[in-house]
Amino acid sequence: MSHHPNAPGSGPESGPESGADPGAEAPNLDFAGTTPYEDYVQADVLTHLQHPLSDDPGEMVFLVTTQVMELWFTVIVHEWQTAAEALRQDDLPVAMAALKRSTYELESLNASWKPLAHLTPAQFNSYRSALGEGSGFQSAMYRRLEFLLGEKSASMLVPHRGAPRVHAELEKALTEPSLYDEVIRLLARRGYGIPDAVLDRDPSLRHEPSPDVERAWQKVYSGEQSDALVQLGEALTEVAELVWRWRNDHLVATRRAMGSKTGTGGSAGVAWLEKRAQKHVFPELWTARSHV
């Protein structure tokens, strides 16, 4: 346990002098430059990136929640890239560890809806107009997350034409095999009868549900439940469910905050989000269950 150097009565060794003369167990106070904490975390940078556009006191938590979610997207993209690379090398333990971490991160991501889940339309209106045409629809990290799930779409690059680095990263993510592509290739290498037409598909196109992939999962799930591939299927199902929960929590928060008004990004709003939230992530993992 760490003791705050100036906290009164924080331990038996802390006397009245402990603030001025920290005892042997107190933390260091002297650093020539910025603290090593700052050098690692860059908290000073991170906590000065909040620039609300209105005077409304409720805008701060809207902005920070959005930034927090962007950070979680970044971590989750990192985990799924790790998992995809590990699967490519037939390293299931490393892939499973990354997927497992990502499910805990998705839980944290989803928990961060709390502060925005109960906005009234009047509260949201207090800063909504300041957002202009800004919308989460324009989140590049969210697109990378979707691309890794197999939900590819070249048109989602269009909003980012003006940002070369973001555009290049997204383009790479579009053309690379997705996490789900790597899973399907693994199933093929393990003899689950995936046809070449599925394996050789253009990876920049959206994954379309395939009866052959569904049959592969059906076979996997009909086998020994302790099998590594059942475990992989379950970890992916967990990911799919948690992504679906994020989309639904977003949908409900939006419905509460703005009813059926059009979105700042120009969509029909809730009606558009409803359609997006209906899609199943890793569709064959869900449909195969009917046949086991």
Ligand code: HEM
């Ligand atoms: C309660 C506050 C929020 C409301 C009312 C809201 C509303 C909307 C609406 C109406 C859309 C559809 C596109 C449009 O026309 O703008 C949208 C899309 C989106 N929003 Fe939000 N949003 C909220 C909070 C957030 C937060 C905190 C994030 C975190 C980054 C976020 C991320 C997204 C993403 C990624 C999309 C695109 C979804 C897709 O492509 O399927 N939203 N939002």
